[in-house]
Amino acid sequence: MAVRAIRCGTLFDGTGGVLLRDALVVVTDGRITSVGPAASGGVAPSAETVDLRDRFVMPGLIDCHSHASLVPGEGDQLGQLRRGPVPQALAATRNLRRDLAAGTTTMRIMGEEHFVDVDVRDAIEAGVIPGPRLLVAGRGLAADNGHGRALTSYDGVDDVRRGARENLRRGANHVKIFVTGGVSSPGPMPTGSAYTREEIRAAVEEADRVGTYAAAHAHGGPGLQLAVREGVRTIEHGALATDEDIALLIERRVWLICTFAIFMHPSGIEQGDGHRPAIMDKVRSARRVVAENFPRHLASGVRFACGTDSMHGLMPFELQTLVRFGVSPADALLAGTRWGAEACRIDNEVGTIEPGKRADLIALDGDPLKDMTALERVSLVMKNGVVYEDQS
Ligand SMILES: [Zn+2]
Known part of the structure; x- marks a missing residue:
């Protein structure tokens, strides 16, 4: 039995309670077994401190x-997805190490070709390569003429069903479907749906049948509303969401997954494809719309969490952006931890520092509740009770 006693100067456990000063977290075989004031003691002398x-x-x-x-900054994301499985796996190995070192201990992958995400998830679990714990989608379901189509498309109810089933058989944790247009592909950003109602419903049903859920890429408008009405659990991006769209998310208790860095950070699409005026125009327009609407959306009561959309290591930027849009620092930390776990339906395992949960925690030099840049100063990452030693 491996027991570790972690003395914490300040503990933000993610449960919504008060900050604990001089706390003790005890970890036994990768799980948290107790949390409390250090003064209460009660740790076996054999425990490693x-x-x-x-x-x-x-x-x-x-x-x-x-x-x-x-890596969005390298440009042509669909071209990157069309590479063979070996370059994909090698890139993933580099990228995921960066994410883990920056404090991401769990990550939901929203579409890869060649089922690379399934293999990489399993390699991380087996200890072959370092990386966050992954939840994977397998291939994203994209229409032949829709956003997100790389090597494979799925068209018609039967094909969507077959695609969802193949992903699930290969070990996907959830189903991803591309509903509306996106920022990184040329042409206008349609908010209509690339899929019919019946196709979206088929994806949701197949996920539901095996006890998981579907997530929809949707920026806003009729496509977003269709996906919500057909039963997806999470709406990805939502950059063009209207007040009416947000009201529907609240009514149906659907999560909004914000992804800011990919179009707001200079090393994202701007660096990758920003030399193409048609793309840069879309980036600028998305920035404008989001800056205008998100302060209102995030205060509306909608349930939200965050994702980097491949901006590896930039979860701090996502959470800092929430604060810039008016979210309190404490809620931003929750969005990056407990709320993310709830959105991904893994809150029984991770997301808070509580007895019974996996011992996933990070230590920062500085207090992010006072200064959100402290999130960029991660000095220790523990996943499943094991401290990650960055060798890069
Ligand atoms: Zn994405």
Whole structure:
């Protein structure tokens, strides 16, 4: 039995309670077994001690939307997805190490080709490569003429069903369907749906049948509303969401997964494809619309969490952007931890520092509740009770 006693200067456990000063977290075989004031003691003398008395400790970050193999700053994301499985796996190996080192201990992957995400998830679990715990989609379901189509498309109810079933047979944790247009592909950004009502319903049904859920890429408008009405659990991006769209999300208790960095950070689409005026125009327009609408959306009561959409290591930017849009620092930390776990339906396992949960936590130099840049100073990452040693 491996027992570790972690002394924390300040503990933000993600449960919504008060900050604990000088706390003790005990971890037994990768799971948290107790949390309380250090003064209460009660740890076996054989326990190994981790001294974080000068640090701010919080749950590991949960990135609810990424792609393991992609780097938006390299441009032509669909071209990147069309590479063979070996370049994809090698890129994923580099990218995911970066994510883990920056404090992301769980990540939801929203579409890869060649089922690379399934293999990479299993390689991480087997200890072959370092990386966050992954939840994977397998191939994203995209219409032949829709956004997100790389090597494979799925058209018609039967084909969508077959695609969803193949993903699930290969080990996908959830189903991803591309409903509306996107920022990184040329042409206008349609908010109509590339799929029919029946096709979306088929994806939702197949996910439901095996006890999981469907997630929809949707920026807003009629496509977003169709996906919500057909029963998806999460709406990905929502950059063009209207007040009416947000009201529907609230009514149906559907999660909004915000992804800011990919179009707001200079190293995202701007660096990758920003030299193409048609793309840069879309980037600028998305920035404008989001800056105008999100302060209102995020205060509306809609349930939200965050994803980097392949901006590896940039979860801090996502959470800092929430704060810039008026979210309190404490709620931003929750969006990056417990709320992400709830959105991905893994809150029984991760998202808070509580007895019974997996020992996923990070230590920061500085207090993000006072200064959100502290999130960029991750000095220790623990996943499943194991401290990650960055060798890059
Ligand atoms: Zn994505």
